[in-house]
Amino acid sequence: MAELGVAIVGAGRWAGRAHLPGWLRDPRARVVGVYDLDPERARALSARAPGCRVYSSEAELLADSAVQVVDVVTWGPAHFQSAIAGLESGRHVLCEKPVHREWTRTRDAGEKARSLGLRTKVGFTFRFSPAMMRMRELIDEGYVGRPLVFNGFEQNSQFLDPLTPIRAGEGDPAGGAEIQVSSLEGYGAPIIDLALWFLGAELVEVVGQLANLIPERLVPGSAVPVRLPIDDADAFLCRFANGAIGTIQSSYVTVGNYPGLEARLYGTEGALICRLVEEEGVCERLYGARRDQVEFRPLEIPERLYPPGGGPTEPWDSAFYANLIAAFTSEIQDPGLPAQADFLAAARVQEVINAVELSHRRHAWVQLPLEG
Ligand SMILES: NC(=O)c1ccc[n+]([C@@H]2O[C@H](COP(=O)([O-])OP(=O)(O)OC[C@H]3O[C@@H](n4cnc5c(N)ncnc54)[C@H](O)[C@@H]3O)[C@@H](O)[C@H]2O)c1
CATH class of the missing domain: 3.30.360.10 (Dihydrodipicolinate Reductase; domain 2)
Incomplete structure (x- = not known):
């Protein structure tokens, strides 16, 4: 089966400690690119994944046909927008919690994913x-x-x-x-x-x-x-x-x-x-x-x-x-x-x-x- 292409949005502490190491450990997946508002952080994280590129915008990330999974590790209020953009572009989405502070918005996003045949996961680590x-x-x-x-x-x-x-x-x-x-x-x-x-x-x-x-x-x-x-x-x-x-x-x-x-x-x-x-x-x-x-x-x-x-x-x-x-x-x-x-x-x-x-x-x- 072809490797899953993963793009990470948000290259801070938790992306470096948990998300990237997790993807690097899974031979079925490959991190193909990283985007962060802070390009230095994106560069530092991408340097840890062979062949990984740095995007200059989220739109560039979403336009990359190598991406099948969007992994959102930004911070609370920014999660939802990136998660929805990922789903609407046809990508499976892993998102840190909360997806949205209102439960109905999270539910609607979950239903949207199901109707599109896409998988979602939330960072319920434990x-x-x-x-x-x-x-x-x-x-x-x-x-x-x-x-x-x-x-x-x-x-x-x-x-x-x-x-x-x-x-x-x-x-x-x-x-x-x-x-x-x-x-x-x-x-x-x-x-x-x-x-x-x-x-x-x-x-x-x-x-x-x-x-x-x-x-x-x-x-x-x-x-x-x-x-x-x-x-x-x-x-x-x-x-x-x-x-x-x-x-x-x-x-x-x-x-x-x-x-x-x-x-x-x-x-x-x-x-x-x-x-x-x-x-x-x-x-x-x-x-x-x-x-x-x-x-x-x-x-x-x-x-x-x-x-x-x-x-x-x-x-x-x-x-x-x-x-x-x-x-x-x-x-x-x-x-x-x-x-x-x-x-x-x-x-x-x-x-x-x-x-x-x-x-x-x-x-x-x-x-x-x-x-x-
Ligand atoms: N599941 C867990 O057990 C667990 C543990 C720790 C942190 N977290 C979650 O992980 C997320 C990240 O936490 P952190 O400690 O790495 O924070 P952090 O501040 O170190 O990193 C967040 C990064 O996201 C970037 N960012 C913010 N908004 C953005 C946007 N709109 N587009 C692109 N980049 C953006 C910031 O520039 C920063 O580099 C938070 O939601 C936090 O709650 C979850």
């Missing part, structure tokens, strides 16, 4: 961790029985120090009174995705709070901290359509190492806890307990779930992303494979984010599905 993949296999095999309670965390101390500059997304750095969604989207999205994936059921209601615990921060381009009312911690209670209940917390001002996820699922037959927190050089651990053996014990993560050449001590970003990209290439090449973490899955996650934000503003439970 679904592709070998330990989380194993957890899903065990759930499918009946290890936990009927799911009863889910607890999820995504948290670390990335922005505990107010002198670490943070981009405010579409928030108002000049000090609007209303708190803006931030951690819930950046950190909450992947653990919400895992909750929906593990439970295999929609959420039917949520009640939650957004908090702004470090009120003044440095933002890019400012020499002194400014008032920045963003959610740097949030938590919500939820109920799933199958009757299970859950709690989810996300924060980037909570002491702890990266990436900082923990997913716990308790059921009628057993329980599973997956921790993606780098400790003593290992970034993922899976524990299980059964109703007749209630002490949690470490469970093996099979070698077959690691990307080629990978293992338990490989850095999480390159290891998990290599799996994500390999899954995307497989889905593009085999129309029979089910979509994993596509734009429609991202729309369900975004709907939950939008519902939790609404719950915070109304100070009340919010039912799903949302209107729209």
Whole structure:
């Protein structure tokens, strides 16, 4: 089968640490070009991929007939436009989260892709961790029985120090009174995705709070901290359509190492806890307990779930992303494979984010599905 030609839009930190290494590791794909608003960054990234060109505009990228996949790694507000342009030009699209802050726009993009016969994928990195993949296999095999309670965390101390500059997304750095969604989207999205994936059921209601615990921060381009009312911690209670209940917390001002996820699922037959927190050089651990053996014990993560050449001590970003990209290439090449973490899955996650934000503003439970 011919190699898939991939063009990367956005040549910053995450493109260099996760996306490009993932594509370089997949022999079925080749990175044919890079575009960034900053040509120096595009040049530096393209130099790492043999035969890769640098585009001077996104239009030039879209006009390149060697491109079958557009990989969008820019930043929040810019994702949607590039993703839609990719789809409308007939390309499969990998896009960082959020595709769009409004769940209906993400859903519409997902439906557009399906109607055009194109594949999409969103950067839900942690679904592709070998330990989380194993957890899903065990759930499918009946290890936990009927799911009863889910607890999820995504948290670390990335922005505990107010002198670490943070981009405010579409928030108002000049000090609007209303708190803006931030951690819930950046950190909450992947653990919400895992909750929906593990439970295999929609959420039917949520009640939650957004908090702004470090009120003044440095933002890019400012020499002194400014008032920045963003959610740097949030938590919500939820109920799933199958009757299970859950709690989810996300924060980037909570002491702890990266990436900082923990997913716990308790059921009628057993329980599973997956921790993606780098400790003593290992970034993922899976524990299980059964109703007749209630002490949690470490469970093996099979070698077959690691990307080629990978293992338990490989850095999480390159290891998990290599799996994500390999899954995307497989889905593009085999129309029979089910979509994993596509734009429609991202729309369900975004709907939950939008519902939790609404719950915070109304100070009340919010039912799903949302209107729209
Ligand atoms: N899935 C994950 O686990 C994960 C982890 C880290 C970052 N991310 C996401 O990856 C994205 C990139 O993050 P980063 O840390 O690399 O940021 P970054 O600022 O280092 O890189 C972004 C790059 O995009 C370029 N850019 C911005 N708008 C553009 C546009 N319209 N056209 C072309 N280029 C444009 C910028 O010039 C910059 O080089 C963000 O959306 C971030 O949330 C995801």
